[in-house]
Amino acid sequence: MEYYRRKVSRWERHMKLYSEAAAVSNITVTEHKVTFDPDASWLKFHLGISRYALYSRDDLAVPQLLKEMQSMTVIGADYTQDEKALKGACDCTQVVKPSGHHLKLALKMQNFAKAMFKPMRQQRDEETPEDFFYFVDFQRHNAEIAAFHLDRILDFRRVPPVAGRLVNVTGEILQVTHNEDLRAVFFTSPANNTCFFAKCLYVCKTEYAVCGNPNLLEGSLSAYLPGLSIAPRISIPNPWIRSYTFTGREEWEVNPFFCDTIKQLYPYNSGNRLLNIIDMSIFDFLIGNMDRHHYEIFTKFGDEGFLLHLDNARGFGKHSQDEMSILAPLSQCCMIKRSTLLRLQLLTRPEYRLSDVMKESLEGDPLQPILTEPHLLALDRRLQKVLRVVQRCVRRLGEDEVITKDFIKSTVKPQTATDMGKVR
Ligand SMILES: Nc1ncnc2c1ncn2[C@@H]1O[C@H](COP(=O)(O)OP(=O)(O)OP(=O)(O)O)[C@@H](O)[C@H]1O
């Protein structure tokens, strides 16, 4: 709370200096009043993170946070920390993984909520072309939104809340940013639309830009997690990582006994971790995401903490194809948490059919329809395929071997991610 209060006053001081400087150099900046709100939903979201999940099932802060991200006044826009790291503009020890040049920005709301904005790059009904490698595929804002809803429906709660929003790129980015580099990548297109680039490392190519119409642009807003100084996280390579070259093969692709090796290795040799990886592979299979190269965990929760499912923008690229290799952790290890299996089975019942539940959930988003019908139906089809893999394992090894009870032991007082004093 103190941290938040300090941030607000720092912002107010900064704003004052900045407006004076801007006036001298003739730059228009819109000044918005900031509010210090101890009941802010983003703050509640941060305080509610536990070792089991990002939020609890009945957390009222989450719907509130979604609503605020959809409509609250944007008071600031900037590149994200990882993009800044590319230019050495921030402390790189604070960056989990310096990342690529996708178009994404950090937006700051009036109550100091922060969200990661990913703009629309692809129409809903466009499928990823057959000859595209997964690692050059577009990022899809609607995939980020849909993945949050699916994760919540699966009862994982490992994706930070994501809402869709029509962002005014002029009023809500250009005119509120204090970053000269960001201001410099804005231009007006021949069709008179306002456009901007990703951070241009070498040459800016207008075909990589995104444009408003003339100012409004669809995008996803993902609620920021607590900062790394408050709730440190680490990024860990996925054991079932794919080769990021045209021809390479990873060991899991050629060795059917790969899981036996992984099972011997720390941290997969005890506790929850391998089961969590298997949950993640089921999630990725359902959304069709082949790009899960790393996962993140909060260091405070130790090895038993949940895995964060960040960056789902490469999901929902092809509805007509089910990429079975994404399920390799499940099919090779033949293990699944009982709670996950029960949830999946529930979602095949006619009254809780996954596509129906998803559709209903997604209708709450302002950018609806988020998924086209074929993508929704693909979810039901893929869910059946997951269950068939589990059945095959059970036939081969027996229920006791395959359906594992969750290792999670309840503790008297669960620690929270933002609990400063009690680092493990
Ligand atoms: N909601 C969030 N809150 C805080 N940090 C986040 C959030 N989402 C993502 N990040 C951080 O930003 C990094 C980049 O995000 P993301 O992977 O979604 O974007 P990307 O453009 O696909 O980047 P990359 O090329 O690294 O995959 C993530 O690795 C993560 O550490």
Ligand SMILES: [Mn+2]
């Ligand atoms: Mn990514």
